[in-house]
Amino acid sequence: MTQNETRPERGLTVHYPCKYVPAELLAGFGAGCWPCTHEAESFDRADELAHPNLCGYGKSLLAHALDPSVHALVLTSCCDVMRRVYDIVRSEGSVDFLWMLDLPHLRGPREVARFRGELMRLAEAFGAWSGREFSLDAALASFDPPVPRTDERVTLLGAHAPLSLVDTCRDELSLHVENGTCTGFRQVASPPSTLARAPRPDCHACGDENEASGLDRFLDWYADALLNQTPCMRMDDVAARGALIDAPGQRGVIYHTMKFCDYYGFEYLEASRTSEVPMLKIETDGTRQSAGQLSTRLKAFDETLRGMAETGGDAHAHADGPVYVLGVDSGSTSTDAVIVDGDGAIVASVIVPTGAKASAGARRAIEEVLGKAGLTDADLTLRVATGYGRGAIDGMDSTITEITCHARGAHFLAPGARTIIDIGGQDSKVIHLDEAGGVTNFVMNDKCAAGTGRFLEATARAMELSLDEFCRVGLEWKHDVKISSMCTVFAESEVVSLVADDTPVADIVHGLDMSVAGKTASLAKRVKAEPPYLMTGGVAQNVGVVRALEDVLGAPVTTHEDSQLCGAIGAALLGLESLG
Numbered sequence: 001m002t003q004n005e006t007r008p009e010r011g012l013t014v015h016y017p018c019k020y021v022p023a024e025l026l027a028g029f030g031a032g033c034w035p036c037t038h039e040a041e042s043f044d045r046a047d048e049l050a051h052p053n054l055c056g057y058g059k060s061l062l063a064h065a066l067d068p069s070v071h072a073l074v075l076t077s078c079c080d081v082m083r084r085v086y087d088i089v090r091s092e093g094s095v096d097f098l099w100m101l102d103l104p105h106l107r108g109p110r111e112v113a114r115f116r117g118e119l120m121r122l123a124e125a126f127g128a129w130s131g132r133e134f135s136l137d138a139a140l141a142s143f144d145p146p147v148p149r150t151d152e153r154v155t156l157l158g159a160h161a162p163l164s165l166v167d168t169c170r171d172e173l174s175l176h177v178e179n180g181t182c183t184g185f186r187q188v189a190s191p192p193s194t195l196a197r198a199p200r201p202d203c204h205a206c207g208d209e210n211e212a213s214g215l216d217r218f219l220d221w222y223a224d225a226l227l228n229q230t231p232c233m234r235m236d237d238v239a240a241r242g243a244l245i246d247a248p249g250q251r252g253v254i255y256h257t258m259k260f261c262d263y264y265g266f267e268y269l270e271a272s273r274t275s276e277v278p279m280l281k282i283e284t285d286g287t288r289q290s291a292g293q294l295s296t297r298l299k300a301f302d303e304t305l306r307g308m309a310e311t312g313g314d315a316h317a318h319a320d321g322p323v324y325v326l327g328v329d330s331g332s333t334s335t336d337a338v339i340v341d342g343d344g345a346i347v348a349s350v351i352v353p354t355g356a357k358a359s360a361g362a363r364r365a366i367e368e369v370l371g372k373a374g375l376t377d378a379d380l381t382l383r384v385a386t387g388y389g390r391g392a393i394d395g396m397d398s399t400i401t402e403i404t405c406h407a408r409g410a411h412f413l414a415p416g417a418r419t420i421i422d423i424g425g426q427d428s429k430v431i432h433l434d435e436a437g438g439v440t441n442f443v444m445n446d447k448c449a450a451g452t453g454r455f456l457e458a459t460a461r462a463m464e465l466s467l468d469e470f471c472r473v474g475l476e477w478k479h480d481v482k483i484s485s486m487c488t489v490f491a492e493s494e495v496v497s498l499v500a501d502d503t504p505v506a507d508i509v510h511g512l513d514m515s516v517a518g519k520t521a522s523l524a525k526r527v528k529a530e531p532p533y534l535m536t537g538g539v540a541q542n543v544g545v546v547r548a549l550e551d552v553l554g555a556p557v558t559t560h561e562d563s564q565l566c567g568a569i570g571a572a573l574l575g576l577e578s579l580g
Contacts, residue, residue, distance in 0.1 A: 012030070012031045012032065012071070012072060012130065013031065013032045013033070013034050013071075013072065014026050014031045014032070014033050014034070014072040014073070014074055014097075015033075015034050015035075015036055015064065015065070015070050015072065015073045015074075016033055016034070016035060016036065016073070016074045016075070017035065017036040017061055017075065017076075017082070017160065017182075017183065018075070018076040018078055018082070018103075018182060018183070018232075019182050019183055019185070019186035019229060019232070020076050020078070020101070020103050020226055020227070020229070020232075021033070021074050021075075021076060021101065022074075022101075022119055022122065022222065022226060023142070023186075024139050024140075024142045024143055024188065024222070025119060025122070025123060025134075025139060025218070025219075025222065026074070026126065027138055027139055027141075027142035028123075028134045028135050028136065028138050028139030028142070028215075028218070029123075029126055029127060029130055029132045029133075029134055029135075029138075030130075030132055030135070030138060031072070031126075031130070035183040035186075036060075036061055036064045036065075036183070037160070037161070037162050037163045037166075037183055037184075038064060038162060038163060038164075039060060039162040039163075039164050039286065040059070040060045040063030040064060040286065041063075042063070043059045043060075043063060043286070045062075045063060045066055046058075046059040046060075046062040046063045046066075047059070049062065049088050049092070050062060050084065050088060051084070054081065054084060055081055055258050055259060055261050055286075056258050056259060056284065056285035056286025057081065057159060057160050057258050057261070057286055058081035058084060058085055059286055060162070060286040061081075061082075061085050062085050062088060062089070065085060065089045065094075065095060066089070066092065066094055068094075070094075070095060071095065071096045071097065072095065072096060072097040072098075073089065073095050073097070073098050073099070074099045074101060074122070075098075075099070075100050075101065076100070076101045076102075076103040077100060077101065077102050077103050078103050078232065078234040079234055079263075082100070083100070086098065086100045096129075097125075097126065097129050097130075099122055099125065099126070101118055101119075101122060102114075102118050103115070103118075103234075104227070105234060105235050105236045106235070106236050106237070107224075107227045107228065107235075107237070111227070112223050112224045112227060113223075115223045115226070115227060116219050116220070116223035119219050119222065119223055119226075120215075120219055123215060123219075134214065134215045134218075135214075136195075136196070136214030136215070136217075136218055137196070139218055140191055140195065140196055140218075143188065143190055143191060144187075145190065146187065146190065147187065149178065149247065149249065150176045150178060150249070151248075151249040152175055152176070152249055152251055153175060153176045153177070153178050153249055153250065153251060154169075154173055154175050154176070154177050154178070154250075154251055154252040154253065154254060154305070155177070155178045155180045155244060155245070155250060155252075155253050155254070156169055156177055156178065156179050156180055156181060156184070156253075156254045156256060157180045157181060157244055157245070157253055157254070157255050157256065157267075158181060158255045158256035158257050158264040158267070158268065159181065159182075159256050159257055159258045159261050159264045160181055160182050160183060160258075161179060161181040161183075161184060161256050162286075165256065165284065165294075166179050166184065168294060168295060168298065169254055169298055171295075172295055172298035172299045172302060173298060173301070173302045173305075174302055174306065175251055175252070175302075175305065177254070180244050181256065182232055185230060185244070186229065187229060187230070188225050188226060188229060189225045189228065191218075191221065191222075191225075192221065195217060195218065195221055230243070230244065233263040233264055233266075233267055234263065238267070241267070245271055245275050245277055246275055246277060250277050251277075251278070251305055252277060252278040252279065252280070252301065252305050253271070253275075253277055253278070253279045253280070254279075254280050254282060254298070254301070255267075255268045255271070255279055255280065255281045255282070256282055256283075256284065257281065257282070257283045258283065258284060258285065258286070259283065259285055268281055272526075278301075278304065278305060278440075278441070279441075280297060280298070280301040281443070281526075282294060282297060282298075293388075293427070293444070296388065296401050296402070296403075296444075297403075297444055299401045300401035300402070300403030300404060300439075300442065303400065303401060303403070303404040303439070304403070304404070304438075304439040304440075304441075304442070307438060322341065322342060322379075323341060323342035323381045323576070323579065324339055324340070324341055324342075324347065324373070324375060324379055324380050324381055325339065325340050325380070325381055325382045325383075325384065325572045325573075325575040325576045325579075326338070326339050326366065326369070326380050326382070326383045326384065326572060326575075327339075327340070327384050327385075327386070327405070327567075327568040327569060327570065327571030327572030327573070327574075327575065328362055328365060328366065328383070328384070328385045328386070328387075328390075328393060328396070328568060328571065329385075329386050329387040329402065329405065329565075329567035329568040329571060330354065330358045330361065330362050330385065330386070330387035330388065330389030330390055330392070330393060331354060331387045331388065331389070331424050331425055331426075331567075332354060332388060332424065332425040332426040332427075332454075333353070333354060333424065333425030333426070333454075333538060334351050334352065334353055334354055334361075334425070334538065334564070335351075335352050335353075335354045335358070335361040335362050335364070335365040335387075335389070336349070336350070336351050336365065336564060336565050336567065336568040337349065337350050337352075337362075337365035337366055337368070337369040337568055338369070338565055338568040338569050338571075338572045339369055339370075339373050339375065339380075339572065340569075340572040340573060340576055342576070344412075344573060344576060346562075346569065347373045347375075348369050348370075348372035348373035349369060349372075349562070349565050349568070349569075350365055350368040350369045350372060351365075351564060351565070352364050352365045352368060354389065357392075358388070358389025358392040358393065359389070359392045359393060359394065361389070362385070362389065362392070362393040377395070381579065382397050382398075382575040382576070382578070382579065383395060383396045383397045383398075383575075384396065384397065384398050384399070384400060384571040384572060384574060384575035385398075385399045385400075385571065386399065386400050386401065386402045386404075386405040386567050386568070386570070386571040387402050387567060388402075388426075397575070398575070398578075400570075400571055400574055402422075402429075402567050403429065403431060403439060403442050403444075404439060404570070404574065405566075405567045405568075405569075405570030405571045405574065406420055406422055406429070406431060406536060406566050406567050406570055407420065407431055407433055407437060407438070407439045407570065408437065408569075408570035408571075408573050408574050409536070409565070409566035409567055409568070409569035409570030409571075409573065410431075410433070410437070410534050410536060410566055410570070411433065411436075411437025412569055412570070412573055413534065413560045413562060413563070413566060413569070414532070414534045414558055414560060415437070416532050417433065417532050417533065417534035417558070418432065418433050418434075418435075418529075418530050418531065418532055418533075419431070419432055419433065419524065419527075419529040419530055419531065419532075419533050419534070420433065420533075420534050420535075420536055420566075421520060421524070421533060421534070421535045421536070421549065421557065422535070422536045422537040422566070423452060423516070423520065423535070423537045423538070423539035423540070423545070424452060424537040424538055424539070425452060425454055425538060426452055426454055427444055427445055427452055428444070428445045428452055428519075428520055428523065428537075429442060429443065429444040429445070429523075430442065430443055430520065430523045430524045430526075430527050430529055431527070432527040432528060432529055432530070440527075441527040441528065442527060443523050443526045443527050444523075445519070445523060452539070455516070456470065456512065456516070456539065456542065456545075459495050459512055462495045462499075463495060463499060463505060463508065463509070465505070465509075470509060470542075470544075471541060471542040471543055471544055471545075472543060472544065473505060473506050473509050473544075474506055474509035474510040474512070474513045474544035474548075475506075475510075475543065475544055475547065476506040477504075477506045477507045477509070477510035478504065478506065478507060479504070479507050480507070480510075480511070480514075481498065481503060481507045481508055481510065481511035482511060483495075483508075483511045483512055483514075483515040495508060495512070509544060510544065510548070513542075513544040513545050513547070513548040514548045514551075514552070516539075516545050516548065517545060517548035517549045517551065517552040517553075518552055520549060520552075521549070521552045521553055524553065529553075531553075531555040531556070532555075532556070532558060533549075533553065533555060533556070533557045533558060534557075534558050534559070534560070534563075535549065535557050535558070535559050535563060536560075536563045536564070536566040536567075537563065537564065537566070538564055540559045540560075540563040540564065541559075541563075541564070546559060
């Protein structure tokens with residue numbers, strides 16, 4: 001604990017990152033408490049002071065703690081990250097009141113008694129520093145009433161979630177999203193009414209309670225109440241957390257993990273194996289670098305839970321004429337456009353490079369597909385966009401995520417397919433379908449270019465091969481070559497080294513194909529993938545990768561001549577079906 005000589009101002013705020021911090025106790029001293037749930041603008045200062053392997057939340061918390069507006073900070077010893085943050089903040093001397101609360105990991109009588117002592121030491125130190133006395137009435141008044149769990153909800157679980165993540169989840173999902181993470185699900189039991197009644201001096205039956213101060217009586221009850229919250233994953237007994245997942249009314253779970261935080265990764269792994277509740281796993285690093293991809297995944301999860309995609313347009317505008325629906329899939333490398341007629345037959349399709357701007361690429365694709373179909377924009381009944389650039393396309397009637405669109409398109413191309421493997425320019429995804437073609441689960445790799453079309457393009461350039469050559473030369477391999485790195489930058493360097501060692505080109509390319517297949521297969525395991533498999537996306541044209549996937553998965557992987565159009569086909573068909 002550190003205490004600087006600076007005295008707090010009247011509007012004192014204590015910042016805290018953990019639900020076991022005694023906010024109500026501090027409120028008894030007139031302090032307001034503020035959870036550390038805001039994302040940092042920058043990690044520059046944290047990167048200077050902390051080890052590179054400090055998790056994103058630790059860096060975010062450190063950046064928060066070093067903000068000049070933070071004068072009082074109470075941490076708990078729940079994990080090593082908190083200890084590292086405490087050490088750095090203490091050495092910097094930037095916080096006037098800094099306290100590390102030693103948190104027990106059990107809730108037995110001994111642990112409760114020890115925790116009560118910890119709370120008393122904090123109370124004494126905070127009172128001495130602030131110059132304020134404890135008010136039992138103020139502490140009791142600070143308790144929030146119990147919040148009932150909403151029926152028909154989705155719960156955000158896992159590691160600490162910044163407010164921006166909670167807001168994004170609530171913006172993208174149509175169901176109510178409950179924040180069940182550490183600082184979001186802080187529910188301390190309401191204090192008993194007897195606690196507010198001071199012992200009467202003339203009551204001999206009260207015994208020793210006559211000598212007990214309001215603080216003593218409060219802590220006698222409060223220490224156990226704090227530890228009796230739904231446990232976090234740092235506690236030894238976490239069985240009660242099951243109610244957060246499998247409780248009545250639970251429609252789905254968004255499970256948030258952070259790099260280097262194994263505790264919650266373990267819980268997700270166990271829950272995904274044992275629970276029937278639909279789950280979406282997301283990973284963040286404390287920044288908003290992948291906000292666009294995150295929104296796509298959340299919206300796709302929402303569409304999966306609803307079992308349908310909402311589309312707009314006027315179904316009656318062309319009631320007396322032919323129906324034509326446009327589907328546009330705006331990807332990072334190519335933009336695909338498809339027009340289907342009222343019977344769901346493909347009238348025309350095009351694939352054009354996306355280029356530097358998604359909107360410009362979409363305009364070119366729409367102009368070309370209308371020209372091929374012999375139609376004008378006025379002939380279209382509905383226009384549906386999908387893909388990462390869907391929000392940038394003007395004139396669309398609705399947008400649907402590529403997860404839902406690929407599922408519908410795949411069911412059209414291969415009605416028996418149960419698992420879709422889609423590898424595009426900047427991401428890869430595996431989607432598990434039911435017999436009717438509905439999405440039952442999906443997983444995406446969208447945080448880097450590893451194992452995607454960009455990865456293969458970069459390594460092809462390093463080997464001075466055209467994409468057509470690169471797609472086939474690996475079939476002539478003779479010896480296994482292991483590519484140890486899946487990072488595009490490092491793999492390119494590794495390929496250059498192999499070329500310098502005169503390693504046969506066919507063997508290198510086969511090693512790259514197997515690396516992509518291995519990474520994709522690990523995604524497939526997470527959704528409990530099963531054959532028949534259908535591969536879509538631009539990489540479906542790479543026969544070497546397709547063969548490698550068949551070897552790793554132990555089953556045939558089908559492709560279709562229109563595999564690259566799968567998302568656009570799905571968008572058009574979903575639009576058509578919305579017309580009734």
